[in-house]
Amino acid sequence: MGGTTSMIDSFVGMTRANAVDRLFDTAIPGLPDWGRFDSGDQHWQAQEKMIEWWVDRMITAPPTIDEKLTLFLHSHFATGREKVEDSRLMWDQHMVLRNFGQGSFRALLEKISLGSAMLIYLDNESNKKGAEQENFARELMELHTVGNGRFTEGDVVAMARAWTGHNTIGATRENNWQYDPRYRYNSEEHDHGTKALFGIRKNWNAHDTLDELCSGVKATATSDFFARKVFKFFVHTNPSQAVVDDLAADFRASDLDIKRLVRAVLMHDEFWAVDSRYALVKSPVEYMVDVMRRCGLRSQDDSVRWRMEGMGMTLFDPPTVAGWGQNGFWLSTASAWTKSRFTNNLKWKSDERGILQNLDALNPDQVVNVITTFFSIFDASDRTKEYMRELIVTTREERPWAMAYEPFAVGMFMPEVQCA
Amino acid sequence: MIRELDPERPMSLMERRRFLKGALAAGGAVAAGPTLFTDLAGAASTGSDTILVTVTLSGGNDGINTFGPFGSGTYRDLRGPMAIDVAGAHSAGQSQYFHPSLRRLATRFRRGDVAVVRGVGDPLLDRSHFSNLARWQTGLPDGRIAGTGWLGRWLDAAQTSQFTGVAIGGRGVPLHLRGTATDVTDLPRHGGGLYGSDRSDQRDQRMYRAIRQMGEESDRPAWVNRVGQVNALSINAAQSVAGAYRNDLPEGRLLSDMVLAARLVNLNLGTRVLNVWHGGYDTHDNQIGGNSGVGDHADLLTELDAALDSFFSTLSAATAPRVIVMVYSEFGRRVEPNGSSGTDHGTANHVFFLGRRVKGGLYGDPPPLRSLDDRGDLRVSMDFRQIYATVIEDVLGGSSSDVLGRSYQTHDIFGPAAAVTGDLTARARQIRERRERTANDYLLRHTPSF
Numbered sequence: 001m002g003g004t005t006s007m008i009d010s011f012v013g014m015t016r017a018n019a020v021d022r023l024f025d026t027a028i029p030g031l032p033d034w035g036r037f038d039s040g041d042q043h044w045q046a047q048e049k050m051i052e053w054w055v056d057r058m059i060t061a062p063p064t065i066d067e068k069l070t071l072f073l074h075s076h077f078a079t080g081r082e083k084v085e086d087s088r089l090m091w092d093q094h095m096v097l098r099n100f101g102q103g104s105f106r107a108l109l110e111k112i113s114l115g116s117a118m119l120i121y122l123d124n125e126s127n128k129k130g131a132e133q134e135n136f137a138r139e140l141m142e143l144h145t146v147g148n149g150r151f152t153e154g155d156v157v158a159m160a161r162a163w164t165g166h167n168t169i170g171a172t173r174e175n176n177w178q179y180d181p182r183y184r185y186n187s188e189e190h191d192h193g194t195k196a197l198f199g200i201r202k203n204w205n206a207h208d209t210l211d212e213l214c215s216g217v218k219a220t221a222t223s224d225f226f227a228r229k230v231f232k233f234f235v236h237t238n239p240s241q242a243v244v245d246d247l248a249a250d251f252r253a254s255d256l257d258i259k260r261l262v263r264a265v266l267m268h269d270e271f272w273a274v275d276s277r278y279a280l281v282k283s284p285v286e287y288m289v290d291v292m293r294r295c296g297l298r299s300q301d302d303s304v305r306w307r308m309e310g311m312g313m314t315l316f317d318p319p320t321v322a323g324w325g326q327n328g329f330w331l332s333t334a335s336a337w338t339k340s341r342f343t344n345n346l347k348w349k350s351d352e353r354g355i356l357q358n359l360d361a362l363n364p365d366q367v368v369n370v371i372t373t374f375f376s377i378f379d380a381s382d383r384t385k386e387y388m389r390e391l392i393v394t395t396r397e398e399r400p401w402a403m404a405y406e407p408f409a410v411g412m413f414m415p416e417v418q419c420a
Numbered sequence: 421m422i423r424e425l426d427p428e429r430p431m432s433l434m435e436r437r438r439f440l441k442g443a444l445a446a447g448g449a450v451a452a453g454p455t456l457f458t459d460l461a462g463a464a465s466t467g468s469d470t471i472l473v474t475v476t477l478s479g480g481n482d483g484i485n486t487f488g489p490f491g492s493g494t495y496r497d498l499r500g501p502m503a504i505d506v507a508g509a510h511s512a513g514q515s516q517y518f519h520p521s522l523r524r525l526a527t528r529f530r531r532g533d534v535a536v537v538r539g540v541g542d543p544l545l546d547r548s549h550f551s552n553l554a555r556w557q558t559g560l561p562d563g564r565i566a567g568t569g570w571l572g573r574w575l576d577a578a579q580t581s582q583f584t585g586v587a588i589g590g591r592g593v594p595l596h597l598r599g600t601a602t603d604v605t606d607l608p609r610h611g612g613g614l615y616g617s618d619r620s621d622q623r624d625q626r627m628y629r630a631i632r633q634m635g636e637e638s639d640r641p642a643w644v645n646r647v648g649q650v651n652a653l654s655i656n657a658a659q660s661v662a663g664a665y666r667n668d669l670p671e672g673r674l675l676s677d678m679v680l681a682a683r684l685v686n687l688n689l690g691t692r693v694l695n696v697w698h699g700g701y702d703t704h705d706n707q708i709g710g711n712s713g714v715g716d717h718a719d720l721l722t723e724l725d726a727a728l729d730s731f732f733s734t735l736s737a738a739t740a741p742r743v744i745v746m747v748y749s750e751f752g753r754r755v756e757p758n759g760s761s762g763t764d765h766g767t768a769n770h771v772f773f774l775g776r777r778v779k780g781g782l783y784g785d786p787p788p789l790r791s792l793d794d795r796g797d798l799r800v801s802m803d804f805r806q807i808y809a810t811v812i813e814d815v816l817g818g819s820s821s822d823v824l825g826r827s828y829q830t831h832d833i834f835g836p837a838a839a840v841t842g843d844l845t846a847r848a849r850q851i852r853e854r855r856e857r858t859a860n861d862y863l864l865r866h867t868p869s870f
Contacts, residue, residue: 123704123760131759135704153795278641310608312592319591327643328567328598332606333582334590336654381640387633394626410630415640415648 002290046087075323079121105256146221158197162204165190236279284311310338359404479702481749483769521721532780539801553750557596572599682734705760744775
């Protein structure tokens with residue numbers, strides 16, 4: 001999620017291990033309960049409050065892995081309010097991601113799969129013997145564990161049968177036909193017959209399938225798929241198979257301990273390589289959080305929910321079951337337009353905070369230096385600095401009062417600031 | 421390290437020349453370099469190029485209930501409570517019907533402006549949204565999924581400006597419009613206050629200049645360069661499209677996107693391909709309510725019907741004859757309903773073409789309902805890449821085998837390119853041709869096998 005220049009300075013001189021350990025050891029207290037967001041039936045409003053809360057938490061958190069890892073897992077186990085239609089369930093899932101996200105992948109997978117948000121989002125709520133529903137069965141394999149091409153259509157059928165009866169309580173007469181989203185296993189709706197899954201014939205049930213995916217015949221595929229995705233999220237998008245193999249083997253050796261995997265990725269030589277600098281385009285949330293933190297701003301200073309939508313990344317509402325993509329996925333005219341309006345607003349808000357007040361007294365070279373340092377772009381090209389300098393000089397001549405605003409807004413929009 | 425930026429398989433110079441020759445011969449555009457397009461004035465089209473609008477029904481539209489033999493006993497038996505009642509449906513002749521929500525589309529069909537291609541799908545189908553949509557959008561042989569799409573590869577050689585390819589809706593550039601050297605513009609439906617476009621004083625020009633300059637640097641890491649380019653393009657784009665937003669867009673997601681698409685076409689910025697999304701077709705539940713006219717699917721098709729109609733009525737007289745709309749979805753749905761008033765992922769589907777250049781009627785062999793595959797799904801009778809080959813050869817201009825990686829059969833779906841405005845002879849010829857091909861010619865070409 002980035003850090004201010006002073007935050008970065010606080011890591012200077014540490015060993016890799018010490019620096020990475022600090023990201024894991026920094027616990028942030030104070031997770032609110034649902035009541036903070038509850039807006040009666042207006043779940044859309046609750047979502048907006050959740051978004052603002054999370055953005056503020058990301059802005060104010062000390063250097064920690066918690067927020068970025070939670071963001072990764074939110075996309076990996078994508079579910080969205082638009083289909084779930086209940087922000088409370090999205091909040092419950094968010095808590096699962098936080099409370100189980102640094103432990104066993106197997107435990108997290110079970111918590112998520114049997115959570116109300118996922119049961120509704122991928123329709124397993126209505127997966128019953130004789131009326132099988134394959135949506136969850138397929139995505140469990142394609143998106144959450146082994147990845148596409150590593151299971152057969154027959155596996156999808158068997159997986160769906162194994163997950164029959166793992167539903168929500170649903171609308172019942174006792175409850176006046178009000179929908180109850182809590183998980184319930186209905187044995188009479190479960191298909192107790194023999195199924196052939198991954199070439200193994202037995203009476204599969206949901207939990208057995210997760211064991212097989214995480215520690216059985218599919219463990220290699222699952223560890224490969226997940227380790228590759230974690231590496232791509234944190235480092236760059238083209239890891240070699242050898243790099244992934246090493247990470248996956250280590251991940252398996254730890255019984256799929258997520259913290260250990262993420263730590264290994266952050267300790268990796270390629271993570272620290274110069275070539276990995278700017279190898280990722282910041283996602284809109286990462287970008288917004290980064291610049292707002294630098295400017296000392298909070299969600300209330302901007303319409304963060306609308307900005308997110310304009311940039312294509314509304315928290316708690318990923319666009320598809322595959323979550324969000326990376327790099328080129330974020331680049332579009334529409335997104336850049338929203339981003340430019342965002343920076344336009346932030347330059348005024350920053351001035352209200354007094355951030356720009358000293359710039360007027362500096363010479364153009366000093367202003368360039370202050371702005372690039374402010375955004376931690378220590379390696380801006382000479383030409384970029386020259387363009388910035390020209391802007392400062394002409395603004396000073398043509399529109400003196402805006403001398404600080406315009407270079408600051410352009411600085412926020414610098415390509416390097418939009419990459420990580 | 422950052423191979424993602426590199427071409428999947430770059431066109432060699434030779435291939436590019438060959439492609440261009442094909443594109444030019446078909447009245448296509450002149451290729452430009454892969455970087456920034458600054459000369460927008462030179463980008464205006466010749467005034468006769470055909471424009472393709474793809475409408476992506478995302479989630480897997482239930483083609484069986486969109487258009488089909490609603491009166492047949494087999495259909496009613498297999499679809500059970502999900503069957504559409506003939507009473508409210510719109511006849512297309514030959515015992516075929518449009519869904520009750522598609523009244524205006526049916527009217528257009530009877531006018532001869534709509535082609536329905538049946539049985540289209542991917543022979544390698546695995547029923548996953550993501551890989552299917554990705555394969556549909558990629559359009560390469562053997563189900564290969566690449567970082568480029570079929571229209572993106574066409575654009576790589578044919579693009580003349582950042583508006584040659586346009587994604588509508590502000591959801592990012594879809595894979596089928598992505599190439600290795602294309603700069604597709606993504607237009608959001610909320611245009612108010614676009615960066616730069618609503619400024620009458622030139623006070624922000626200094627900032628724009630600095631941002632453009634930073635976009636032209638090429639010696640930084642690849643993604644930094646790319647972000648810089650997109651920043652610069654966005655400023656240019658905002659100023660060019662301001663006219664499309666001058667009047668308010670109508671309410672409704674698809675309706676507003678389709679009207680925006682039509683207005684953009686009217687601006688004549690050289691646009692050749694556009695995509696509009698319509699999501700929500702993954703109707704695993706509540707596809708249908710108590711009768712065939714209600715439920716999620718009916719609502720979606722009502723939206724689609726109205727949006728298609730508004731699209732054509734928004735087009736100017738000069739552009740309307742040049743536009744072809746292609747409505748497709750990544751797969752169809754299973755014949756037999758599931759247990760939650762919905763349908764699961766299926767296989768073959770219809771592709772619809774609309775527009776004055778379309779030779780209206782029915783195409784392709786409809787998959788027989790009595791002979792389903794081992795999963796209870798329709799059998800694909802036409803490879804979806806045949807559709808692409810037809811569009812590239814007969815609509816966009818260019819060599820389809822260069823774009824698709826091999827040759828495919830094409831189908832005689834499109835009439836000659838629209839006349840340049842004012843060419844009454846050509847227009848008269850078109851009208852005569854349309855009269856000649858009513859009912860007996862095209863409607864009887866394929867006998868339904870239901």
